[in-house]
Amino acid sequence: MSVEAVILDIEGTVCPISFVKETLFPYFVAKIPELVHSNDPDVKSVLAQFPQQYQGDLGSHMQSLVANDVKDPVLKQLQGQVWAEGYTSGQIKSPLYPDVIEFMQRSSSKLYIYSSGSVQAQKLLFAYVEDPSNPTGPSLNLQPLIKGYFDINTSGKKVKSHSYERIVQDIKTAPQQVLFISDNILELKAAQEAGLQTLLAIRPGNATIPDMHGFRTVESFASLQRRNCN
Ligand SMILES: [Mg+2]
Known part of the structure; x- marks a missing residue:
């Protein structure tokens, strides 16, 4: 799909x-x-x-x-x-996973961010990304790749399905055409309730999830297809 x-x-x-x-x-x-x-x-x-x-x-x-x-x-x-x-000031650079950077650069889908960190903090995080091929060099600015940002002020709590309903209205896209990727089962459940597609991110350092509740998982964004994202 x-x-x-x-x-x-x-x-x-x-x-x-x-x-x-x-x-x-x-x-x-x-x-x-x-x-x-x-x-x-x-x-x-x-x-x-x-x-x-x-x-x-x-x-x-x-x-x-x-x-x-x-x-x-x-x-x-x-x-x-x-x-x-x-x-x-260059004291902080964000360590995005290299496969995420590559995915964002090649994705043909519109990309949005939804995090409990403020929109302001999100924009900074993507504007000063550590370059995996040159960590001590200039940072990468991935902001131009992102169509929009959402946080708890703009859209409500991430564990509420209403928040996702509001976001898909904001981005004027049918919920079934939207894929939400998160490491949090409660967030995925809320998104699923709102009709979105979901993927559970499994990353090193994340807490072990004893019950995946049937959610499809992704360990590397390199596995997301070029055009279809899943
Ligand atoms: Mg998370």
């Missing part, structure tokens, strides 16, 4: 989960003391959006959100701002 559009998850699907946990999160946590004392009006206005009860100790609040991997929209926005600086 052919697909017109492919929606990609990020963590555990196009790049290792460890990139977020071991690179991006620590980079952000190290900047928390600076953020809390920042005089930058952009930073201050975002910090003010945290609930009143946390305003007395925003540093601990943010640390706890990061430690517990809470998908908090305010936190995500701040992280986007901090990571932007890391990427543009």
Whole structure:
């Protein structure tokens, strides 16, 4: 069955989960003391959006959100701002799997991203990709290959089928012509309920999935056919 559009998850699907946990999160946590004392009006206005009860100790609040991997929209926005600086200064490059880069470059389907990381963070991740053939050289900008980005602010939670209904409406494509690839069974179930095609990404470093619930799996995007993606 052919697909017109492919929606990609990020963590555990196009790049290792460890990139977020071991690179991006620590980079952000190290900047928390600076953020809390920042005089930058952009930073201050975002910090003010945290609930009143946390305003007395925003540093601990943010640390706890990061430690517990809470998908908090305010936190995500701040992280986007901090990571932007890391990427543009060359301190961070995203380690996309080489087979993903090749797939994106040759895909004839329209490519979209849906991640709980903010759209801003997603754009950065694809704008500063480590070149597998030259890791210390200039990064690759894959943004031109991506038609659109979705996050929990634009579309809702990734485990809700309504979110996928909304996305296929946004991209004006019939759900059965859309393939969603993710490492998360709950996300795949939600997408399937909305009528999308699905593939379960199996990648090194992902948690073992005891029950695949019958989802088709993909270990390398090199196995996705040139035209049909499955
Ligand atoms: Mg994932």
